[in-house]
Structures are given as C-alpha cells and as structure tokens.
Amino acid sequence: xxxxxxxxxxxxxxxxxxxxxxxxxxxxxxxxxxxxxxxxxxxxxxxxxxxxxxxxxxxxxxxxxxxxxxxxxxxxxxxxxxxxxxxxxxxxxxxxxxxxxxxxxxxxxxxxxxxxxxxxxxxxxxxxxxxxxxxxxxxxxxxxxxxxxxxxxxxxxxxxxxxxxxxxxxxxxxxxxxxxxxxxxxxxxxxxxxxxxxxxxxxxxxxxxxxxxxxxxxxxxxxxxxxxxxxxxxxxxxxxxxxxxxxxxxxxxxxxxxxxxxxxxxxxxxxxxxxxxxxxxxxxxxxxxxxxxxxxxxxxxxxxxxxxxxxxxxxxxxxxxxxxxxxxxxxxxxxxxxxxxxxxxxxxxxxxxxxxxxxxxxxxxxxxxxxxxxxxxxxxxxxxxxxxxxxxxxxxxxxxxxxxxxxxxxxxxxxxxxxxxxxxxxxxxxxxxxxxxxxxxxxxxxxxxxxxxxxxxxxxxxxxxxxxxxxxxxxxxxxxxxxxxxxxxxxxxxxxxxxxxxxxxxxxxxxxxxxxxxxxxxxxxxxxxxxxxxxxxxxxxxxxxxxxxxxxxxxxxxxxxxxxxxxxxxxxxxxxxxxxxxxxxxxxxxxxxxxxxxxxxxxxxxxxxxxxxxxxxxxxxxxxxxxxxxxxxxxxxxxxxxxxxxxxxxxxxxxxxxxxxxxxxxxxxxxxxxxxxxxxxxxxxxxxxxxxxxxxxxxxxxxxxxxxxxxxxxxxxxxxxxxxxxxxxxxxxxxxxxxxxxxxxxxxxxxxxxxxxxxxxxxxxxxxxxxxxxxxxxxxxxxxxxxxxxxxxxxxxxxxxxxxxxxxxxxxxxxxxxxxxxxxxxxxxxxxxxx
Numbered sequence: 001x002x003x004x005x006x007x008x009x010x011x012x013x014x015x016x017x018x019x020x021x022x023x024x025x026x027x028x029x030x031x032x033x034x035x036x037x038x039x040x041x042x043x044x045x046x047x048x049x050x051x052x053x054x055x056x057x058x059x060x061x062x063x064x065x066x067x068x069x070x071x072x073x074x075x076x077x078x079x080x081x082x083x084x085x086x087x088x089x090x091x092x093x094x095x096x097x098x099x100x101x102x103x104x105x106x107x108x109x110x111x112x113x114x115x116x117x118x119x120x121x122x123x124x125x126x127x128x129x130x131x132x133x134x135x136x137x138x139x140x141x142x143x144x145x146x147x148x149x150x151x152x153x154x155x156x157x158x159x160x161x162x163x164x165x166x167x168x169x170x171x172x173x174x175x176x177x178x179x180x181x182x183x184x185x186x187x188x189x190x191x192x193x194x195x196x197x198x199x200x201x202x203x204x205x206x207x208x209x210x211x212x213x214x215x216x217x218x219x220x221x222x223x224x225x226x227x228x229x230x231x232x233x234x235x236x237x238x239x240x241x242x243x244x245x246x247x248x249x250x251x252x253x254x255x256x257x258x259x260x261x262x263x264x265x266x267x268x269x270x271x272x273x274x275x276x277x278x279x280x281x282x283x284x285x286x287x288x289x290x291x292x293x294x295x296x297x298x299x300x301x302x303x304x305x306x307x308x309x310x311x312x313x314x315x316x317x318x319x320x321x322x323x324x325x326x327x328x329x330x331x332x333x334x335x336x337x338x339x340x341x342x343x344x345x346x347x348x349x350x351x352x353x354x355x356x357x358x359x360x361x362x363x364x365x366x367x368x369x370x371x372x373x374x375x376x377x378x379x380x381x382x383x384x385x386x387x388x389x390x391x392x393x394x395x396x397x398x399x400x401x402x403x404x405x406x407x408x409x410x411x412x413x414x415x416x417x418x419x420x421x422x423x424x425x426x427x428x429x430x431x432x433x434x435x436x437x438x439x440x441x442x443x444x445x446x447x448x449x450x451x452x453x454x455x456x457x458x459x460x461x462x463x464x465x466x467x468x469x470x471x472x473x474x475x476x477x478x479x480x481x482x483x484x485x486x487x488x489x490x491x492x493x494x495x496x497x498x499x500x501x502x503x504x505x506x507x508x509x510x511x512x513x514x515x516x517x518x519x520x521x522x523x524x525x526x527x528x529x530x531x532x533x534x535x536x537x538x539x540x541x542x543x544x545x546x547x548x549x550x551x552x553x554x555x556x557x558x559x560x561x562x563x564x565x566x567x568x569x570x571x572x573x574x575x576x577x578x579x580x581x582x583x584x585x586x587x588x589x590x591x592x593x594x595x596x597x598x599x600x601x602x603x604x605x606x607x608x609x610x611x612x613x614x615x616x617x618x619x620x621x622x623x624x625x626x627x628x629x630x631x632x633x634x635x636x637x638x639x640x641x642x643x644x645x646x647x648x649x650x651x652x653x654x655x656x657x658x659x660x661x662x663x664x665x666x667x668x669x670x671x672x673x674x675x676x677x678x679x680x681x682x683x684x685x686x687x688x689x690x691x692x693x694x695x696x697x698x699x700x701x702x703x704x705x706x707x708x709x710x711x712x713x714x715x716x717x718x719x720x721x722x723x724x725x726x727x728x729x730x731x732x733x734x735x736x737x738x739x740x741x742x743x744x745x746x747x748x749x750x751x752x753x754x755x756x757x758x759x760x761x762x763x764x765x766x767x768x769x770x771x772x773x774x775x776x777x778x779x780x781x782x783x784x785x786x787x788x789x790x791x792x793x794x795x796x797x798x799x800x801x802x803x804x805x806x807x808x809x810x811x812x813x814x815x816x817x818x819x820x821x822x823x824x825x826x827x828x829x830x831x832x833x834x835x
Contacts, residue, residue, distance in 0.1 A: 006057045010449025016056045027450050029441030030328050047303050080154035087146045090118045092347040150355035176201045191223045237272040238447040243331040244269050244370040248378045253398045261398045268297050273439040275327045276411045280503045281404045289502050290348030295462035299453050300326040327440040330451035384410050460509050460517050465499035481523040482508050563772050567811050570772045574807040579800045582759050583751045587621040595727045607728035612751030615797035618731040622696045629694050642690040649702045655716045684723035693726050700732035721745040753794030761785045775816040791827045802826050
C-alpha cells in the first residue's frame with residue numbers, strides 16, 4: 001500500500017484500486033461493495049483488497065454517530081494523541097510501540113514504583129520540560145479518564161461540553177437505558193417504567209457510592225433527548241465494542257497410563273456477536289502472552305494462512321478458500337474478569353490502544369452473559385474432545401499442542417459458523433445463516449464499517465521474539481528445530497530476530513532481510529496438522545450441497561458396510577438399523593402424496609394426523625419423512641430457506657404457547673405479550689418468508705385449549721393450514737385425537753401393533769436380510785415369528801430394541817448370530833414388569 005494503513009473501511013470511504021477511484025457503498029461482514037464513477041459495482045473481501053497491488057485509501061469519511069466509539073476532533077484530537085504515550089507509560093511502564101525487551105525507566109517501573117509515584121514522576125518530567133498545567137492531579141485525572149473512556153477521555157472536555165447529549169452523566173446510565181429498552185423488544189415502554197428498571201439494574205453501584213443517578217425530572221428530560229436523537233434504540237452495537245477475556249477449566253482428561261491432565265481454556269469473546277475471536281489451551285500456571293493473544297484476535301486465520309502459503313508452508317484444510325471466512329474484529333474495549341491468572345494481559349493491550357476495564361465494574365448483563373458463555377464453551381469443547389474427533393489426541397496422551405490444533409478448527413467450524421437453530425440435529429442445514437458468523441455480518445452492515453487487519457510489520461511486532469543464530473541445521477527455538485532455504489544467506493552469521501506464536505508450533509517468523517519477515521516451517525511436522533482434516537461438520541453432498549440428513553438408509557443402497565467390515569462400523573450400522581414397519585411405510589407414502597398435492601394447489605391444503613399408542617412408530621415416521629424431505633430440498637450452502645420445521649410439544653401446552661414455539665423456530669420477531677391472533681399472523685408470515693414446506697408436530701396430545709378460552713383448538717390448526725403453503729403432520733397418542741375431529745383440513749391415520757400374519761413374517765425376513773452377522777443362519781428370524789410376536793406384542797419399538805441390541809451383543813461377544821436365548825434375555829425386563 002502506498003498510503004497509511006487504515007484501521008477500518010466503511011461506507012463513504014474513497015479507495016483507489018487498479019488506477020481507478022471507487023467509493024465503498026456497502027459492507028456485509030468482510031465483504032465490501034465498491035462503486036466507481038460510472039456506477040459499476042464490484043465486491044471484494046477486505047483482506048484480499050488490502051494485499052492488492054496499487055490499493056490505497058486517499059480519503060476516509062467520519063464515522064457515523066452510534067457506529068463506534070467517540071473520537072476527539074480538531075485540536076482536542078491533537079491534545080489527546082499528545083497525552084496518550086505519557087499516560088500509557090504511567091500505567092504500564094512503557095510507551096506505546098516500545099520494542100520487545102525494552103525495560104521501563106526507573107521512575108516508571110511498576111515493579112519498583114507505585115501508581116501514585118509514577119504519576120508524580122510524570123508530572124515532574126513535564127514540568128521540567130517547560131509545560132504548564134501538568135500537575136500530578138492533572139496526570140491522575142487524565143489517567144483515570146483514559147481507563148474509563150479510552151482516547152476520547154484524554155481530549156479537552158471543554159471542546160465538546162455543549163454538543164454531547166448526556167455527556168454530564170455516567171455512560172453506564174445510557175447503557176442501562178439501552179439494555180432495558182432492548183429487553184422490551186417490540187414494545188414502547190414508558191419513561192417511568194424505564195427509570196424504575198434502570199434504578200433496579202444499577203442499585204448495587206448506587207449503594208456502593210460508585211454511581212449517582214439523576215433525579216426523576218432530569219431522567220425524563222435526558223431520556224427524551226436521547227430518544228429523539230436515536231441514541232437509545234439506534235445501532236449501538238458493533239463487532240469489537242466489548243471483548244471479554246476469561247479463563248475456564250476443562251474437565252480433567254484421563255491419560256492412557258492412568259492419571260489426569262488438567263487444562264485451562266483462555267478465550268476472547270466478542271459480546272455483541274458471541275463470536276469466539278481466539279482461544280488457547282494452557283496447562284498449569286503457564287502465563288498468557290497478552291500481545292500474542294491480541295495478534296491472534298486481530299489477524300484472521302486465513303490471512304496468516306496466505307502468508308504461510310506464500311512461503312511454501314502447507315496450510316490446514318479448514319482454512320481453504322471454500323470455507324467460511326473468519327470474522328475480522330479489532331477490539332476497542334477489553335473486559336478483564338480475572339486479573340490474577342492473566343497478570344500481564346491488561347498492560348499489553350493498553351499499549352496497543354485498547355481500553356481495559358475490570359469486568360466487575362461493567363454492567364450486570366455483560367458480566368453474567370460472559371460467565372454463561374464460558375460454561376457453554378467448556379461443555380461443548382469437552383464433548384468434542386471426548387467424541388471420535390479427539391481420539392487421536394487421547395491416544396497420544398492429550399498433548400497441549402494437539403488439543404490446541406483441534407480447538408482452532410472447532411472454534412471456527414462449530415462455534416462461529418455452526419447452526420444456532422433450535423432444531424439442531426434434525427433438519428438444520430449446514431452453513432445456515434443462523435450462526436454467530438451471521439450476527440457478525442449483520443452488525444457490520446448496520447454499523448457501516450469493518451475493521452482491517454494489521455500490517456505484517458505490526459503483526460510480527462506483537463509476537464514475542466528473541467535473537468537466534470542460524471546454524472548449519474537451522475534455527476532452534478524453544479527446543480524445536482526450524483529450517484528453510486530462505487535462511488541460507490544468514491546461516492552461520494550474526495544472530496537474527498525471530499518471533500513466534502506461543503500457541504502455534506508449526507512455524508516461526510525470521511527477519512532474514514532488513515525489511516521483510518520470512519516464515520520458517522518446523523523441520524519435523526507438528527502432530528496437530530492431521531487434526532485439521534477431521535470432518536467436524538456433517539457431510540455435504542458434492543453435487544447438490546444439501547445435508548445428508550437421512551441417517552436411516554435404504555437396504556441394499558451400497559452405502560452400508562460389508563460383513564467383513566470392522567466391528568466398530570458394524571455396531572454403528574446395527575444401532576441405526578432401518579426397521580420400517582408396514583404402517584410406517586404407509587404413513588410416509590401418504591405424506592409424500594399430500595406434499596405433492598399441496599405444492600400444486602392454491603386452495604385448502606390438507607394435513608395428516610398420525611395417531612396410535614406408544615411404540616407404534618409415529619415419531620419414527622415423522623423423522624424419517626422429514627429427513628428425506630429435507631434431503632430432496634437440495635438447498636445450497638448459505639441459503640436463507642428453512643425447508644422443514646420440527647416441534648416437539650411439551651406437556652400442558654396451550655395454542656398460544658404452541659404458536660410462540662413456532663415463532664421461535666422461525667425466528668419471527670414477536671412481542672413478549674402478543675396474543676394468539678398476532679402470534680398466528682407472525683408465524684404464518686415468517687414461514688412464508690422462509691419458504692417452509694413441511695411442519696412436523698410431535699406429541700400433539702399435550703396441546704389443549706386454554707382454560708376459559710372461547711377459541712376451539714381446531715380453529716388455530718385450520719388457520720395455519722390455510723395461511724401457510726406447507727403440509728402439516730401431527731403425531732400423538734390416540735386418546736387426544738378427538739379434539740381435532742371437527743377439523744376440515746386434517747386426515748387421520750391410526751397406527752397399532754402389527755398383527756401376527758404374513759406381513760409380520762415378511763417384515764422379519766426383510767430385517768434379517770439387512771443384518772451383518774457372520775454366523776447368522778438365514779431364515780432364523782421368520783422361524784421365530786411366533787415367539788417374537790409373543791415377546792413384543794407386535795410393537796415396533798420392542799422389536800427394534802430386540803434386534804438392534806441383540807445384533808450389537810452378538811458382535812461384541814463373538815457369537816455373530818441371534819439366538820432365542822439371547823432374545824429372551826434381552827426381553828426379560830418386560831416379563832419381570834408383568835410379574
């Protein structure tokens with residue numbers, strides 16, 4: 001770049017690319033929309049744009065109000081920038097941008113001088129330089145305002161005293177107003193209601209004497225002014241506004257030879273988007289390098305991968321071009337909750353312009369929310385480690401480097417880009433926009449700007465470094481050897497500067513030339529590289545891009561394992577053995593006919609009610625049909641459509657509660673106290689927008705009319721069937737089905753135990769043909785048809801349990817066949833319960 005490296009790019013900025021000037025007219029995540037003088041548009045990723053040849057930023061517009069932290073303007077900005085290095089030196093002992101290894105001056109060393117002594121020393125230094133108005137009290141005031149407000153706090157307050165709304169009041173009051181209004185989404189609360197809620201929210205700060213609330217009259221006036229200016233419900237959130245750094249312990253990991261490994265997860269989380277900016281694993285009391293943590297946050301992983309690929313180093317598959325791009329965030333405020341385990345973190349971040357605040361001084365919502373997310377992070381990542389994905393690290397004894405490699409992949413693929421929809425695991429589409437990555441994209445579009453990554457020089461300067469001599473065999477850093485042909489020019493000469501990421505042992509950065517850095521790979525590949533190729537997400541079809549959701553596969557489809565397959569594969573196959581009874585197949589055929597009928601009609605759309613006792617296959621029929629329908633939908637990756645919705649009704653559910661659950665599934669914005677009529681309207685509109693073609697409702701017997709309600713239950717069902725161009729399938733026990741009898745839209749299909757007839761024997765024969773047991777004699781199950789019907793009573797759930805668990809036990813004990821004694825032993829709990 002031939003101009004100053006910008007810290008952000010946003011709407012209105014003028015950029016020069018390929019010899020032509022463009023204007024940024026749109027931002028969505030990391031994607032910028034550029035428009036030239038004749039109106040032609042082009043889209044470019046901000047990281048790709050910055051490394052393009054001939055790119056520059058000749059002009060940037062001022063940031064819109066509410067789209068970021070306030071910046072001092074004019075002479076106030078010059079004064080703030082002048083004070084910044086002095087205040088940072090008082091706080092940390094070193095000015096901003098000090099080279100690594102620089103020792104603090106004796107009067108400003110935090111290890112020798114108290115904060116008050118450092119303030120006195122700075123005041124005396126400025127007085128000796130001939131500057132007036134730099135008393136120790138002034139230095140102390142500047143330091144306190146910088147800790148509370150960042151760079152804006154160092155500006156002369158008289159410059160904007162008359163222009164800023166609410167400038168005389170603590171910013172926590174404005175933040176509390178916004179929080180209260182956001183919690184009452186969809187309503188327009190009265191000012192007095194807001195005042196009472198704000199008073200309760202800030203009661204602890206008021207009692208401790210840290211905060212003074214305005215009077216009732218002043219609060220009303222302040223609220224009216226802020227509301228009229230759009231500062232309460234306006235776009236007050238953006239990526240990087242508040243970043244919390246915290247540590248949470250992972251459950252102990254068992255070692256192969258006995259004992260346990262205690263690991264701690266240190267993570268940085270953007271509160272507004274819940275995007276995981278970075279996470280590192282440490283063992284014991286190993287300190288966290290604050291500058292390296294900032295480098296991992298500020299520089300996206302794909303940008304680092306580009307540098308590595310440019311130096312001939314293989315990059316993980318998870319960072320290939322077709323994957324989702326990692327969010328790009330530049331922290332502006334750091335909420336640090338635990339100062340004891342992270343002693344040097346705050347000083348490192350202050351030196352790079354990040355405002356540091358103690359989390360106990362923050363509002364209750366960020367503090368409690370961060371604690372909740374920390375518990376969620378530890379639980380989800382621990383489950384990932386204990387799954388098949390962590391087998392390689394477990395067998396190797398849980399080395400920290402391998403766990404870190406798995407964490408890097410999991411954070412981006414599962415946490416940031418993973419599906420956030422409530423129906424995870426059933427019909428969710430991989431790479432659905434309902435993810436934390438979407439929140440990041442939406443907030444950048446609302447703010448109108450996106451942060452830019454640091455330049456290579458700044459990034460390398462954030463990493464810890466040392467000087468090493470290049471020997472004949474290469475560089476030795478932290479007990480590991482790194483070598484590259486690029487080091488031949490400096491081999492066996494004077495020591496060179498080397499920098500490394502403490503949490504990535506695959507390479508180091510060496511300054512082989514005067515003005516450039518070279519990536520030097522490890523001589524022995526790190527053991528964490530194979531972990532990058534472990535498939536985290538569900539497999540996706542290479543032709544249609546739709547999820548492979550139908551886990552129950554057709555017999556003889558060619559995708560099942562063979563009889564000679566390993567025991568583990570055959571156990572997994574038998575655990576999901578397809579056992580479609582004739583009744584289940586009849587329900588699927590009828591549902592397919594209704595879907596085809598409703599897709600080509602504009603009138604009344606009939607639905608289906610599947611009734612029956614427990615264990616007759618109602619839920620199985622709904623799930624199998626839902627998975628096959630979703631697979632046939634062939635939605636492309638990133639599609640905003642939601643082809644199928646699955647709702648399991650909890651006990652004692654009223655029609656309004658049912659509609660509210662549908663609204664949550666469809667992400668419909670409804671008021672908290674909305675009535676049934678408004679909910680039904682919002683649900684139908686949301687399902688229409690999402691293009692939903694199938695709505696599955698299980699355990700419908702728990703749905704009942706509210707006490708005292710004059711609206712029959714079937715009226716709500718009829719309304720949804722008429723307004724939503726989808727097929728509704730309901731399943732429930734027969735005892736509750738008469739309540740839907742008057743419905744004009746629903747067809748009834750009853751399921752029951754299979755009778756002991758020829759269809760029963762044919763079903764056993766088809767099931768036997770699907771078994772993968774090496775010593776099972778053909779015809780054994782049909783010969784036991786009478787006995788199996790007596791054991792199960794013709795119920796599909798009991799028959800499925802006997803055959804699936806019997807096959808698994810036969811594989812594990814080596815008998816490899818289903819015997820009458822084995823099936824009787826598995827069915828013994830039913831006989832004991834009857835006795």
